[in-house]
Amino acid sequence: MKLTRALTPLAVALVASAAFTTQSLSAQSSGVYTAAQAKAGAAIFTAQCSMCHGDKLEGISGPALAGSDFMSKWSGQTVDDLRDIVTTQMPLTSPGSLKPAEVLSVLAYILQQNKYPAGDTALTAAKTKSVKIVKQG
Ligand code: HEC
Known part of the structure; x- marks a missing residue:
């Protein structure tokens, strides 16, 4: 019981960071x-x-x-x-x-x-810093 309780916040944090990573990766390479x-x-x-x-x-x-x-x-x-x-x-x-x-x-x-993939907003000099070179598809 004690162990489960101790692990729950960790599990929540892991799920949250995984979601964040997925989101920021797609923001960096799509459109x-x-x-x-x-x-x-x-x-x-x-x-x-x-x-x-x-x-x-x-x-x-x-x-x-x-x-x-x-x-x-x-x-x-x-x-x-x-x-x-x-x-x-x-x-x-x-x-x-x-x-x-x-x-x-x-x-x-x-x-x-x-x-x-192309998108609705143009590539700008500032944006190039957050666009990672990663294999697509
Ligand atoms: C006269 C031949 C020539 C022309 C024209 C030329 N390049 Fe290059 N380019 C090279 C060579 C040779 C290298 C490798 C240089 C080195 O490694 O020091 C290179 C390297 C590069 C690199 C780095 C690639 C890597 O993997 O290291 C990019 C990006 C690039 N060129 C883009 C362009 C773009 C965009 C244009 C047109 C605006 C262009 N080049 C025109 C010969 C050329």
């Missing part, structure tokens, strides 16, 4: 960009990135930006980490030439190609 943003990103990607990263983001001279290798390399990091690289180092031929909104569009496209 974090808009379809329009990804479409704009696709155009930029085709013009400025696909010659090195591939039409399907499969990687050519540059590394793959979608698929299992990309996921395992970036798993656990956030879209803000990707944003840093794209902002300061890409495109490799003209680093730092994309405007902040263009970087966000390209990131939205990369998320879309990695099966993140």
